[in-house]
Amino acid sequence: MASSLDFVEYVCGQIGGAGEITYKKMFGEYGVYCNGKIVGVICDNQFFVKKTEAGAAVYPDCKEASPYTGAKLHFVIDSVDDRNLMARFISATYNELPFPKPKKKKVPEKE
Structure with missing residues (x-):
């Protein structure tokens, strides 16, 4: 079951005090x-946040699960x-996570 846009917007509104919150449809x-x-994902109307030590210190009793088969625990x-x-x-969580690596530009093949 896909997540509803209403739920996604609600979650993003609730966490908005952390900074500029955006979302992107993925799979x-x-x-x-x-x-x-990227700090988390929303799957099946459930909010999953990447695990960090800093996050665990703020929210110590938080449950853990994988958002989808094969994913790391969140x-x-x-x-x-x-x-x-x-x-x-x-x-x-944001402060502990690294910035994404820049994507390499594709070089067109020479003929």
């Missing part, structure tokens, strides 16, 4: 970004209602 589900770094966020907690949690 029928959604990637969630904070200031350009934190499973059951409720995003506490905007202050979510902002601190996503900020801590």
Whole structure:
């Protein structure tokens, strides 16, 4: 079951205190970004955040699960209602994650 756009927008609104929150449709589900770094995914109307030590320190009792078969364990966020907690949690996660590696430009083949 694909996630609803309403749920995605609600989650992004709730975590907005962490920075510039955006989302991108990916394989029928959604990637969630904070200031350009992917911090989590939304699959089947469930919010999953990448595991970090900083995130665990802010939200120590968070459950873990894989968002899809073959994925690494993520934190499973059951409720995003506490905007202050979510902002601190996503900020801590963001700060620990590396920036994505720049994509190499494709060089056209010479004939």
